[in-house]
Amino acid sequence: xxxxxxxxxxxxxxxxxxxxxxxxxxxxxxxxxxxxxxxxxxxxxxxxxxxxxxxxxxxxxxxxxxxxxxxxxxxxxxxxxxxxxxxxxxxxxxxxxxxxxxxxxxxxxxxxxxxxxxxxxxxxxxxxxxxxxxxxxxxxxxxxxxxxxxxxxxxxxxxxxxxxxxxxxxxx
Numbered sequence: 001x002x003x004x005x006x007x008x009x010x011x012x013x014x015x016x017x018x019x020x021x022x023x024x025x026x027x028x029x030x031x032x033x034x035x036x037x038x039x040x041x042x043x044x045x046x047x048x049x050x051x052x053x054x055x056x057x058x059x060x061x062x063x064x065x066x067x068x069x070x071x072x073x074x075x076x077x078x079x080x081x082x083x084x085x086x087x088x089x090x091x092x093x094x095x096x097x098x099x100x101x102x103x104x105x106x107x108x109x110x111x112x113x114x115x116x117x118x119x120x121x122x123x124x125x126x127x128x129x130x131x132x133x134x135x136x137x138x139x140x141x142x143x144x145x146x147x148x149x150x151x152x153x154x155x156x157x158x159x160x161x162x163x164x165x166x167x168x169x170x171x172x
Contacts, residue, residue, distance in 0.1 A: 029058040032065065039067035045074040050104045055114065063117050066172045072118060076166045078125055079105040083164040111166060118170035127165040128158060 008024045015022055030052065043062050052058050062072055078084065084105050106114070108123055115121055130147035147155060 029061055030054050032061045039070070040065055041067060041070050043070070043072045047075055049074055050076050050106075055104060059114055063172060068172055070172050071169060072115075072172070073167075073169045076111060076168065077103060077105045078162075078164060078166045079107045079110070080162065081105075081125075081164045082128055082158070082162040106166060108166070111168060115168070115170050118172060121170040122168065124167045125161065125165070126159050126163040126167060128155070128163055130155070 005026055008026055011022075012024055014020075029049075043066055045062075049055050049058055066072055111123060112121055128147075130143045132142045132144055135142040150158075
């Protein structure tokens with residue numbers, strides 16, 4: 001299930017390549033009345049829910065669509081991140097999508113509250129975009145000077161504690 005016809009078509013092609021069977025649906029997760037008695041083993045959302053006007057309703061509907069024991073994997077933006085502080089202080093970044101109508105950010109406590117009906121909640125914080133924007137737009141991966149001179153273990157520490165993405169897995 002996806003919000004986009006294009007994404008569904010890409011998924012169908014991958015299913016054909018790997019000779020898999022499945023049912024494909026296009027739907028708005030905030031309004032899934034068109035899905036009757038469907039239960040999924042896995043619901044995956046990377047980069048959609050934090051742009052959803054009513055994420056609480058979306059999560060309740062995901063709970064309903066997930067079979068008992070099923071897994072929900074999602075990515076949300078981190079409130080305690082370098083990227084959020086940059087956006088908040090006017091240091092917008094090309095890939096940060098500042099100024100979009102909805103780009104909700106969360107603390108770990110807020111994520112756990114949002115997913116209160118789920119169990120086995122795992123949250124991993126990651127991803128700091130280290131590249132210079134102009135070269136990056138041309139597929140040249142040149143790090144910002146302050147990241148270029150940073151030792152790898154320090155950068156990994158920074159990502160783990162102040163990364164932009166909260167990668168979350170939980171079960172029904």
